[in-house]
Amino acid sequence: MGHDLHHYLDCSATTPPAEAVLAAMQRCRAEAWANPSSLHGFGLRAAEQLERQRQRLAGLLGCQAGRVLFTSGGTESIHLALLGSCRGQTSGARVLLSSVEHPASLAAADQLRRWGMVVDLLPVDRQGRLDLERLQALLAPPTALVSVIWGQSEVGSVQPLERIGALCRAAGIPLHVDGVQMLGHRPISFDALPVDLMSLTAHKIQGPKGIGALLVRDGHSLEPLQGGGGQEGGLRAGTEPVELVTGFVEAVELRQRRLLDHGGVDPSSHLRDALLQRLLLHPGLELTGVDPRQGQAHQRLPHHLSLLARSPQGQPIAGRQLVQQLWRQGFAASSGSACSSGRQTPSPVLLAMGYGAEEAQAGMRISLGPWHGERLLEELPAAMARALQPFGF
Ligand SMILES: Cc1ncc(COP(=O)(O)O)c(C=O)c1O
Incomplete structure (x- = not known):
């Protein structure tokens, strides 16, 4: 059980x-395995494949091919x-981040x-949404850069990128x-953002x-972090993994097609909403982050649910323990962000949203894939009810 x-x-x-x-990766491995910087025909074939994939990705993400830098990931x-x-x-000089950023x-x-810059973490509300007034107040010298997480991995909140970007633009x-x-969960047109x-x-x-990739606006100045063979326009040295690039672009295209087939909306959101409805019938479960059923669907990642569990006495239940119980029932979920789920400390994200220290250890996350279907609507709430039994239900 549990491995399907x-x-x-x-x-x-x-x-x-x-x-x-x-x-796609298998084909690339057979045909374009060489070093794209090599001057012979093998290298040329790899270089062509790399640039074809860069063009394809740029087309899918609405940006210029020259502005796509391939990296090892997020x-x-x-x-x-x-x-x-x-x-x-x-x-x-100052850099502004939200207080719900990823650990990276x-x-x-x-x-x-450590370089001497000042880092300010901007507050969020109870749903994990950035305080735009506080942002605007700090958009003046010495602020040199703003960095925000668009879709929050742990609680699913989606920041209003157009508004944040407009404020930053106005301040230069x-x-x-x-x-x-x-x-993959919302169409992205980089040049229009x-x-x-x-x-x-x-x-x-x-x-x-x-x-992964870093998309860089034309005219934005960037210094490389590592030296070497001068790949990626001198901004990211290292022999390009053409096979991984090919797999990446294929994955983006599959997701893009799925979005287009559903009018630009991730169809997982319907299943997610129905699942939420059923899970919240259990008296021990509450939602964290934005409730997508209340006309705010665009403020939450469409495949994402985050919950907090309490005992019948109202005591928060450690997310890690609930995840273990749920796995006994065959389902793989996560307590908070994967990066911190190895140890049980209060989630900085839930703390930033105003939860107490004990509550901030009680978060759990359910995130859906395109393969999930209606079957979950019966099975998951039942498994969750069984997983909660050891905590007094
Ligand atoms: C929001 C967010 N940013 C960055 C990362 C890091 O990405 P990667 O695992 O590709 O380094 C992750 C993955 O955990 C993430 O969820």
Whole structure:
């Protein structure tokens, strides 16, 4: 029990590669395995494949091919965006982040702090939405960069990118967006967004692990973080993994097609809403983050649910324990973000949203994939009820 994909509810952590992705990578491995920088025919074939994929990705994401940098994934893209944009900033320059960023952005911001920059974490409301007034008040010198997570991995909140971008544009301050969780769940047209940098990764959308991209607005100045062979326009040295790039772009196209087939809306949202409805019938469960059923669907990732469990006495139930109980019932979910689920500490994201320390250990996340269907509507609430029994229900 529990090893069929139907039971895998942790797509915000990662996803299994799609068959079409594996097939595209297999073809590439056979035909374009050489070093794209080599001058012979083998290399030329790899270079052509790489540039074809770059063009294809740029077409899918509405940006110019020359503005796509391939990286090893979200973490590296975020570091390149933040550190590469702030090299050479004077001490005391300020960077603004939301207080619900992914640990990768917080780690990059820590490095900026060590360089002498000031890092301000902007407050969010109880649903995890950025305080735009506070942002606007700080959009003046010495602020040099703003970085926000578009779709929050742990609680699913979606920030109003157009409004944030418009404020940053008006102040002439560049904006980096962590688009890792959003890619594949909403059509992205980079050139139409008031955004200067966007970090993406392949493995959350059934692409391979170890590949991602940083989209960089024309005219935005970026310094490389590593030297070497001068690949990616000198901004990201290292022999390009053409096979992973091919798998990444295939995955983006599959998701893009799925979105287009459903009028630009991720069809998982309907299943998610119905699931939420049923799960909340249990007296021990409450939702964290935005309720998508209350006309605010665009403010929550469409495949994402985050819950907090309490005992009949109202005591928060450790998310980790509930996840273990749910796994005994055959379903794989996550307690908070995958990166911190190895240890049980209060979630900084729930703390930032105003939850208490005990409540902030009681979060759990359910994130759906395209393969999930109506079958979940009966099976998951029943499994959840059984998983909650040891806690007094
Ligand atoms: C919002 C967000 N940003 C960044 C990352 C890091 O991406 P990657 O695993 O590709 O380094 C993740 C993945 O956990 C994420 O959810």
